[in-house]
Amino acid sequence: MLSIILLTIFFHENFAGKCPSHEYSTPFNSSSSILTKQLNSFWSIYGNCEEKLDTTDNCFGDNPAWAEWDSLKFSWNDRNSYRDHGKTTLFRFPIIGINGTEGEMSDGFLWSWIDSERWPDARGSHGHVASYHFDQLPRFTAAIYQYYVWTGDRIFLQSILPRAELVVNFLISNMNGSAGIPINTINDGISENSRPSTYMDQVKSGWKDAWIALTFYTALNNIAALESVVGNETNREFYQSLADKLNSAFDDIFWNETTGRYAGWVDRNGNQHDSGYVYINLEAIARGLGNRSKADRIFDWLSRPADPILIGPHNGSTDVYHNIVAPRTTTENVRQSDWDGWSDPDEGRRPYGGLVESGGTMMWLTYYDVMARLRFNYTDEAFNILNNMLERVDNDSNCLTFNYEKGRIRDDFGEDFVQIGSNFPFPESGIAAISFLHGFVGVTAQIDGLKICPQLPSSLDFIQAQVNYIGVTLTIRVSKQMQPSSSYCITIPERQLSIDIFLGTCYFLTSL
Incomplete structure (x- = not known):
């Protein structure tokens, strides 16, 4: 009996991590019991948020910029009616020209925030003037597509497709998307003049923005497919032709042959802005842009030393994957001229690696990292990335969650809550687990x-x-x-x- 007890303790200590999460739902299984438990526990925390630990996290973004991420999490399952919630929320997003919604922008502009035409950043260096964002525009259609293809709900599609068409046509007509790459005329991307244009709200991207363009590529392919469902062949051909045009234009505009990666944006003067934007490059490959040659150069770049981290437990590290849970968001410090300090602390901007948008990381990156590598059959590389993330979460006593209100601002590895984007305000972290479903x-x-x-x-x-x-x-x-x-x-x-x-x-x- 003693030997059995000792053996049980041995297995618990050596095969179970510190993470106290329970498996509230078990959609995933594998021949590895450890992987299965870690994956379902992760999903219970970061996916459907039934495992709260000591937080009160909401598993939905419930805002336009999060629409696609919410759909990736909940379109494929019907637990707790989350899928219905996601579909219903899409109808709540204000679009100028729909149901009497008005604003400063033209018809078809989907508000930056659910209750504001602009992003809620009217403070700090911005004074009382908030910013317009544009990445939510293509994400709206991508979300509609996910909910439809998983449910086959024709009533939903017929009700919401006119909204998708209006939003996509804003990108085409008002942002010059008909020529290939949308142009953000509100923010010209020139450092002195520009404002943040996307969810990455301290990066002053603008004019021809790679993140907006690559998501627009998905939206065009998605709306073309949806038009075929309702029998509108003319619209299908039109949107598909624009998607095909964007595919080649994306490489022409953003690829830098010298660095072997895509730039973040090209400003009105034609200058590329590039601080080694990892999230843009991985997502571009995962969404079907580029080719194997470009993907290999991107993966090679990520395997080489990056700029040294200047703060925290990884101070001095040049490893792109030192956070383990996901790669850095950038391999270089975002240039000061491209940085918007509206939400910097009173003492000023944190050193490189001290914030998620410049050298820190966010869990959701792992989804695109895995999917990008699987696109070209680098299966074991992709699996190591997912497995390392799950191990990292499992070996933290709070499963890598933070609770600022309770003063729990660091994980067991000494990383703080503005270096690692995990739980609130990052409900999109749960998509990392969906790489198991979509990819493996x-x-x-x-x-x-x-x-x-x-x-x-x-x-x-x-x-x-x-x-x-x-x-x-x-x-x-x-x-x-x-x-x-x-x-x-x-x-x-x-x-x-x-x-x-x-x-x-x-x-x-x-x-x-």
């Missing part, structure tokens, strides 16, 4: 069915995810086959389905 299990919804393109890491024999598709629960398991070794077996017991596919191929579930 390989399940994505399209207008004509489920597409399953699995990639199993070498260390796992099977992986599994449970989804709610068109109102039906499906348990999708992908297992390695012994013979032939180059194949997978996909099983969906609810459909009495078992089918073998070769590695690198996909299975389409076109009907239920």
Whole structure:
């Protein structure tokens, strides 16, 4: 009996981390019990937020800039009616020209904040003048697409598609998106004149903004697909032609052959602004822009030494992944001329690495990091990134959450809450776990069915995810086959389905 007790203690101490989270929902499974627990625990904290620990976190962004991230989290499952909440919230977002909504901008402008045409940054160096943001515009359509393809809700689509068209047409007509890359004429991107234009609200991006452009690429492809659902072939062809134009224009405008990466934005004078924006580069590749050659150069850049961190427990580090939970947001300190200090503390801007937007990190980056690498079949590299994040969370006594109001501003590794974007105000962190569903299990919804393109890491024999598709629960398991070794077996017991596919191929579930 003593030996059993000692063995139990050994396994607990060596295979269980400090994170006290419970698995409130268990949509994920794998041949590794440790990975499975860590993944479901992470989802319970950062996904559906049922595990509160000592926080009162809301799992939704519930604001236009978070629309796509919310949809990535909740479109594929129906737990706690979160999916319905997400769909309903899209109708609450004010759009000029809809339901009597007015503003300083033209029809089709989706307000920057749910109750304000501008971002709530009218303080500090901004005085009483708040900023306009524009990244919420393409994210709105991307969110609609996710909710529709997972639910097949035609009433929802027919009700909201005119809003999506109006918003997309604002990007096309008012921001010159018809020429390829949208142009932000409010913020010209020139350091002395510009203001923040996106969720990264201390970075003075503007004019031709890569982050807005790459999300617009997704929105154009998505709205083209949605137009085909309602039988509007003319609109479909128009939007798809713009997406194809943007694909090539993106490389022409933003790629820098010398640095081997995409710049953050190009200002009105044609100058690229580049502080090594990791989030832009990973997301561009994950969304289907660029090619293998460019992706390899980006991955190589991320593997090389970056500028040394100047603050905190990682002071002096040149490792892009020193935070472990995700890569740095930038590999260089954002230039002071490109930095907007409206929310800097009284003592001034923190040194490089001291804030999430310049050398710090945010968990949601891991989703795009994993998906970018899986696009070119770097499966084990991608899995190590996800696994390292989960291990980091598991080895913190508060699961890497912070609670400023209770004075809990540092994690067990000495990192503080403005260096690591994890829980509130970062509800989008939960999308990191969705890389397991979208990437490794390989399940994505399209207008004509489920597409399953699995990639199993070498260390796992099977992986599994449970989804709610068109109102039906499906348990999708992908297992390695012994013979032939180059194949997978996909099983969906609810459909009495078992089918073998070769590695690198996909299975389409076109009907239920």
